[in-house]
Amino acid sequence: MLDQPRPDTAGGTPEEVLHRVFGHPAFRGRQEEIVRHVMTGGSGLVLMPTGGGKSLCYQVPALCRPGLGVVVSPLIALMEDQVAALRQQGVAAAALHSDLPEEQAREVRRDLARGGLKLLYVSPERLLLDGTLDFLTRHPPGLFAIDEAHCVSQWGHHFRPEYRGLGLLSERFPEVPRLALTATADPRTVEDIRAQLGLQDSPVFRGGFDRPNIFISAAPRESERGQLRAFIRAASDGTGAGIVYCGSRARTEQTAEWLRGDGHDALCFHAGMEPEAKREAHRRFARGDAVIMAATIAFGMGIDRPDVRWVAHLDLPKSPESWYQEIGRAGRDGLPARALLLYGAGDIALARHRLLESPAPDEQKRIERARLEAMVSIAEAATCRRRILLRCFGEALGPGDPENCGACDVCRNPPRLFDGTVPAQKLLSAVLRTGRRFGVGHLVDVLRGRVTDKVAQFAHDQLPTFGVGKDLSDAAWRGVARQLVALGALDVAIENHGELVPTDAARPILKGEQRVMLRAETVTAAAPRDRAGRSAPPAMAGDPLFDALRAWRKREAEAQGLPAYMIFSNETLASIATARPLDAEDLAMIPGVGRSKLERYADDVLRVVKEVG
Incomplete structure (x- = not known):
């Protein structure tokens, strides 16, 4: 104590x-x-x-x-x-x-x-x-x-x-x-x-919900491990922590395992773990180690660690409120941070099915459905994601803010919209003509004109829709299917094997009564820059004095059994490294150094500054 x-x-x-x-x-x-x-x-x-x-x-x-x-x-x-x-x-x-x-x-x-x-x-x-x-x-x-x-x-x-x-x-x-x-x-x-x-x-x-220091991005889940690896490389600064939110307990364990195989210090956290194991994982994360936590949403409320540099979601959150709170665990120190959402058509369909089968009262189900659809809109956004997110909280960017927020992937790399009515009709027709019994992989084979064993088995190479989609790539067709699910024109049979099933909303599209604008699939952009023009996140490591102060802080925190950030935040250490105070009076002018910390740590901090020079 x-x-x-x-x-x-x-x-x-x-x-x-x-x-x-x-x-x-x-x-x-x-x-x-x-x-x-x-x-x-x-x-x-x-x-x-x-x-x-x-x-x-x-x-x-x-x-x-x-x-x-x-x-x-x-x-x-x-x-x-x-x-x-x-x-x-x-x-x-x-x-x-x-x-x-x-x-x-x-x-x-x-x-x-x-x-x-x-x-x-x-x-x-x-x-x-x-x-x-x-x-x-x-x-x-x-x-x-x-x-x-x-x-x-x-x-x-x-x-x-x-x-x-x-x-x-x-x-x-x-x-x-x-x-x-x-x-x-x-x-x-x-x-x-x-x-x-x-x-x-x-x-x-x-106080305003906008967190402009967090660069937000979303992408269809195509190659989950490759996408997450690229994101971690771009987002990590080697000193802070990261969080990967997963939709199931098993997935947290699997994700932590392959991240460890990649050489990361990765932990898992979910409600089914033994209490002592959960406490130890939380302690490792909280004490300031540069760890990755693969977790369900059971982890996070009350996380005060300020130097979480990134948060990734491997599944679609159930509401903008949940997503906002979870990505808000990054960048609490005000420095640049990043958030990535990976999602698929199955996520959307599963969430809708769960709501439909929920025992909750109809009014609550109606509200939760509206929140889910708002989350789908953010994921599939063709315009600024930040503006859509803020509208969910009854807030808008100020009139003086530019249309391009500069802090989301859509604004950095605007997607191309195209009239997707004909591709949508082709895909819906393929779903109907194959008997509503197949997933997107088989339907893409039919549309692209590939005679696979399954296509030959069901004689789908004899259908009028066979080969009518050679003008679009596999990824583009998967994008059409996912966006039609998001629009509610297709459903995914979760209880079976992910078969695509048309809904009533597909009828006016097939009849040509409704125009469908779709977003072309884009390649993930390079690491963004924040509104101030800094690369995100900043590389504070490498400054000898900053690194020496971090090493001292780690020793001090371990001796007291405290998270390192409770001694001094990275921001305060960076300010000390920049100012290079000569005495306690100079140190007292650094933001984050109150009287008690000055009394406790001034001698040690000033000694480190003097030794490193």
Whole structure:
């Protein structure tokens, strides 16, 4: 257990606390407005992207206001990481959760009783226990912060039923400000959060969902391993981490295995693993190693690691909200990062079938179908993906922003659209004439005029559609099929062997009553450059001082049993390497070096700077 920090960080103005404790010279975006609102006793809902600085919106007023700041958090690992980071900054913080050993839990309760804590992280279940509520009634807190607030809503992508009970806070503690915070919530979810937490009359602070430092791209899944290998080569800087999201547990294990065969330090993570194995994988990732995590969506909520340089999806996410939160785990340090989505027609069809068979109420199924179709639109986009994604959150790029966002593959390498009505009719006709019993591979053989054993077996070389598609490549025909699935004109028989089946939407296309514009298949572009013109991601490694500081940080983190970024972020180390401070006064001017870290690490950091020169 870490040494108990002195609880001397309370008091002062928000600006003083921001600089003294956290080492930042000024607030960003709407942080100052939110902090001022809470300081005057106001409640509200904060919508800010991952890495946008939500935590400071409650941590700073909690340290300035009298009383305890109570933070409700859904995950034990998230609570522990945030507490460890705060204690590094000299803040008297602790967590109460079910995995805490009884001796440590008693110590936390003693600290609470004597007023020795300024921030307490707690699960919703623990908060709503009678004993906890009675204690807080006797010792009114300075504020409540409800982190990951989308868990409150039944429309949220990580709905947690136990979060619904938090509505009683407005009744039992009407004078205590309540701040709900989330990085992902569409308009429906926002209103549900406000209703559940009694925040209907409180303001919503929108920090903007755009993450321009993340270059987003999507591509049909043609050669999964080759595509992922090329993406990792372009996106990795050799110092940060990457995440590969897979649709099944088995796939995470298989992906991690072949990545290790390629020489990567790759781990897997899914809900079916033994608890100790999951903890060890999470620990390896969190401590700052340059690892690749192949995981299901069970991994990720509460990941605070700032130097994740890339995130890849090997399957279509179920909604833009899910995708946004998952890719948002990259580039939390504000430096260039990349996201790749690989998908296929089968993904789209499987997701639609699962929704159709879901026992959920019709209204919820309707909403989830709309979210899925929005995700399909992003994947198959022929115009700026970023604009489509932001519209899902009720946001648009500003009027001053150019049409070309500069931060997605469509804007960097605009696809060519063509009138695909005739190719669509040819493919639909081939599906019908072969009896709706075959997958895309066989249909392409028929259209391209190849007499394979299967074509000869079923006499499909005698069909009128045999050989009528020689003008298009195999990849182009697969693209036509996938886009017709996305348009809803074709379905995939998931329960059998992936046979393509026409839907009612195919009829007007076959009759020539509906024109079909399709996107020509394109070759993946080279590594992008961000809006500032820098290659993404930047190669910070190679600077002798930066590398020496990272080596010192790793030793220090291992000695304390902490993730490396909790000592100093890569961004702070890069600033130190650039500034080359001569003394503690110079070091104190570096963003991210607060008073506590200055006292702890100044001598070591200055020694490294002097030794490397």
